[in-house]
Amino acid sequence: MSGRSQRATSRVLLIGPAFVVIVVLMVVPLALMAWISIQERDYAGGVVWGSLTPDAYVRFLFERNLDDTVSLSFDYLRIIARSFWLSAMTTAISLAIGFPTAFFMATRPRRWRGVLVFMVTLPFWTNLLVRNYSWILILRDHGTINGLLEWLGVISQPLPLLNNQFAVAVGLTYSFLPFMVLPIYTSLEKLDLSLVEAAFDLYAGRWRALRHVVLPLSLPGIVAGSALVFMPCLGSYVTPELLGGGKTLMIGNLIGMQFGSARNWPFGAALGMLLLAILLIGLAIYALRKPSGEEASA
Amino acid sequence: MRERSPERNPQENSQCTRTHDAAIDIRRVRKSFGTGANAFVALKEVSAAIRRGEFFTLLGPSGCGKTTLLRLIAGFDQPTSGDILLDGEDISQLAPFHRPVNTVFQNYALFPHMSVAQNIGFGLKMQGKSKAEIDDRVDAMLTLVQMQALKSRRTGEISGGQQQRVALARALAPAPKLLLLDEPLSALDLKLRKEMQIELKRLQNETGITFVFVTHDQEEALTMSDRIAVMDHGSILQIGTPREIYDHPKRRFVADFIGDINFIEATAVTDGGQAGARIPGHGFVRLEDDRTLADGETMTLAIRPERVEIVPSKALDHIDGPRNEATNELTGKLVNVVYHGTDTIYHFTLADGTVMRARTQNNRGFAPRFSVGDAIGWRVDPSAISIVEDAAA
Numbered sequence: 001m002s003g004r005s006q007r008a009t010s011r012v013l014l015i016g017p018a019f020v021v022i023v024v025l026m027v028v029p030l031a032l033m034a035w036i037s038i039q040e041r042d043y044a045g046g047v048v049w050g051s052l053t054p055d056a057y058v059r060f061l062f063e064r065n066l067d068d069t070v071s072l073s074f075d076y077l078r079i080i081a082r083s084f085w086l087s088a089m090t091t092a093i094s095l096a097i098g099f100p101t102a103f104f105m106a107t108r109p110r111r112w113r114g115v116l117v118f119m120v121t122l123p124f125w126t127n128l129l130v131r132n133y134s135w136i137l138i139l140r141d142h143g144t145i146n147g148l149l150e151w152l153g154v155i156s157q158p159l160p161l162l163n164n165q166f167a168v169a170v171g172l173t174y175s176f177l178p179f180m181v182l183p184i185y186t187s188l189e190k191l192d193l194s195l196v197e198a199a200f201d202l203y204a205g206r207w208r209a210l211r212h213v214v215l216p217l218s219l220p221g222i223v224a225g226s227a228l229v230f231m232p233c234l235g236s237y238v239t240p241e242l243l244g245g246g247k248t249l250m251i252g253n254l255i256g257m258q259f260g261s262a263r264n265w266p267f268g269a270a271l272g273m274l275l276l277a278i279l280l281i282g283l284a285i286y287a288l289r290k291p292s293g294e295e296a297s298a
Numbered sequence: 299m300r301e302r303s304p305e306r307n308p309q310e311n312s313q314c315t316r317t318h319d320a321a322i323d324i325r326r327v328r329k330s331f332g333t334g335a336n337a338f339v340a341l342k343e344v345s346a347a348i349r350r351g352e353f354f355t356l357l358g359p360s361g362c363g364k365t366t367l368l369r370l371i372a373g374f375d376q377p378t379s380g381d382i383l384l385d386g387e388d389i390s391q392l393a394p395f396h397r398p399v400n401t402v403f404q405n406y407a408l409f410p411h412m413s414v415a416q417n418i419g420f421g422l423k424m425q426g427k428s429k430a431e432i433d434d435r436v437d438a439m440l441t442l443v444q445m446q447a448l449k450s451r452r453t454g455e456i457s458g459g460q461q462q463r464v465a466l467a468r469a470l471a472p473a474p475k476l477l478l479l480d481e482p483l484s485a486l487d488l489k490l491r492k493e494m495q496i497e498l499k500r501l502q503n504e505t506g507i508t509f510v511f512v513t514h515d516q517e518e519a520l521t522m523s524d525r526i527a528v529m530d531h532g533s534i535l536q537i538g539t540p541r542e543i544y545d546h547p548k549r550r551f552v553a554d555f556i557g558d559i560n561f562i563e564a565t566a567v568t569d570g571g572q573a574g575a576r577i578p579g580h581g582f583v584r585l586e587d588d589r590t591l592a593d594g595e596t597m598t599l600a601i602r603p604e605r606v607e608i609v610p611s612k613a614l615d616h617i618d619g620p621r622n623e624a625t626n627e628l629t630g631k632l633v634n635v636v637y638h639g640t641d642t643i644y645h646f647t648l649a650d651g652t653v654m655r656a657r658t659q660n661n662r663g664f665a666p667r668f669s670v671g672d673a674i675g676w677r678v679d680p681s682a683i684s685i686v687e688d689a690a691a
């Protein structure tokens with residue numbers, strides 16, 4: 001009896017801290033955000049507590065004209081679409097760069113691998129703002145790249161590398177690439193290389209060994225890496241702000257603006273809720289998909 | 299595209315020259331790993347001609363280079379120098395996926411994300427065979443290795459012996475000219491291992507494919523092989539049929555590695571064309587080894603314990619005489635008698651203290667006629683004495 005209650009006590013003690021952290025740091029802020037998103041806006045900033053209205057959600061697709069009529073507007077949807085597009089691009093580019101990198105790392109002698117992993121995480125030791133500013137130096141009209149190309153005589157006019165979607169994609173890829181490399185590296189490192197030899201032995205050339213053996217077996221790493229890149233990209237704020245030059249707004253910037261200059265807290269909170277809902281739906285679809293993907297490939 | 303040999307190879311033609319006959323011809327192949335001061339020579343000038351349809355075994359202790367040689371034949375590694383010819387064609391520079399050679403890996407290396415049937419069909423699929431053809435062939439292979447019932451299982455959901463069969467079927471499915479097997483039975487328990495040995499022989503007979511089989515189990519090598527290559531420290535020491543290797547080992551290492559054996563230091567006696575040896579403290583024994591000897595040359599004789607016959611010393615007034623060509627009998631002193639169930643091993647010493655063993659079958663029950671401390675006589679047929687080279691590889 002006492003043994004059982006002791007076990008119950010230790011269970012509470014073990015789970016307790018994590019439970020408190022999750023409640024205080026996740027559930028409470030989320031609930032607060034959901035609550036704010038259905039309040040009436042206070043034009044001076046903040047909200048008028050207690051006056052419920054779906055205005056913030058309506059505003060997402062409909063515009064209230066001066067004469068109080070309401071008309072359809074896709075401005076915000078466009079920003080969301082652009083966010084998805086840029087995030088998808090970033091994920092694809094990260095995968096294209098990250099997979100070969102991870103493969104290279106995983107096939108080095110064991111004593112080198114630790115060093116390589118450290119090198120991949122090296123950018124994290126520098127501040128995100130500093131890293132984004134240095135990209136400005138590299139990409140701007142008279143920056144490193146344009147300067148070099150002009151000096152080489154390849155171009156006479158500077159290429160428009162900064163303050164556009166390209167710059168944002170570059171910056172996001174740079175920021176989140178390690179999140180792609182590390183999970184893929186982990187799954188590739190576990191891969192038994194004799195399986196690749198077996199594929200070669202059974203007449204699979206390099207590409208087909210990659211496609212039929214290496215890729216399916218590193219799929220968990222690829223999925224994890226893609227999720228780890230895509231999701232923070234979608235909500236990114238600093239990179240589009242600095243490298244997009246204020247022209248390439250993403251959801252993060254839009255939300256930031258609502259709590260800042262636009263002073264529309266409910267709308268900002270509603271945008272946050274929408275983003276969360278979209279991501280949750282995506283995750284749910286992934287979690288409920290057919291458990292194993294290889295079945296169809298035979 | 300790749301030529302496939304027919305299922306059943308024509309019977310070997312004994313008129314053919316050895317090299318023409320060879321399915322695979324390994325010519326002075328060297329392999330070293332690393333460079334400079336760190337270089338490690340895993341294979342030193344290895345040559346072997348493996349015949350078509352043969353069950354050829356590489357036998358040797360751990361680390362002697364068996365896997366290294368197999369990997370060179372499969373194409374996973376390139377030889378440092380030397381050539382490997384398959385049916386007369388140099389394949390040393392060919393990528394593994396261009397060689398009509400398949401491997402059964404020591405750890406099986408089955409694809410964990412595929413079913414048993416998908417594993418077996420993988421090679422055919424990569425060769426671009428039609429779906430119908432793949433299905434037919436996979437079915438035939440499943441029948442061959444008696445795995446039809448488990449064809450849709452994942453490879454992680456079947457037993458070790460079953461995995462071994464799948465690995466075998468997967469390697470046989472594309473009908474390779476040559477099948478390489480790297481200690482495929484080492485992970486199995488003794489009973490299953492015996493079963494699979496018989497199974498493997500059956501499969502080899504049925505398919506007629508040339509097998510190159512790696513093992514460090516001498517008994518397995520003796521029972522399964524057409525010919526055996528005994529390896530040590532990156533060299534092949536002797537190639538021969540199991541009987542040749544067992545009865546006429548040419549090197550001390552070969553004699554020692556396979557079965558139990560006695561070594562005696564002796565000096566050569568050549569007299570009237572009769573080859574013989576003088577054993578210090580004893581006398582003269584006749585030899586049948588066809589090696590040419592120089593008079594007085596020191597040499598090592600190797601004699602299997604089961605070829606040594608213990609006889610009562612009383613009957614041997616004439617033994618240890620200056621010459622005893624008729625009987626090849628000598629004396630010894632019995633120091634131990636060990637009962638082994640099916641047979642009894644007598645330990646006796648020679649004049650110089652060399653301990654010898656004689657093995658007799660207990661086919662009439664265990665009734666030792668000699669007791670420890672007795673002076674005994676022992677007899678050995680000249681054909682049972684091998685002269686072995688002492689030099690290390």
Ligand SMILES: Nc1ncnc2c1ncn2[C@@H]1O[C@H](COP(=O)(O)OP(=O)(O)OP(=O)(O)O)[C@@H](O)[C@H]1O
Binds near residue numbers: 331340359362
């Ligand atoms: N890639 C490599 N780099 C360096 N040395 C190697 C390499 N592969 C094998 N060796 C060395 O070559 C020698 C032969 O190895 P190999 O794997 O051929 O032995 P083996 O006869 O198959 O032994 P076992 O019966 O234990 O499998 C060993 O000493 C091994 O350490």
Ligand SMILES: [Mg+2]
Binds near residue numbers: 364365366480
């Ligand atoms: Mg080996």
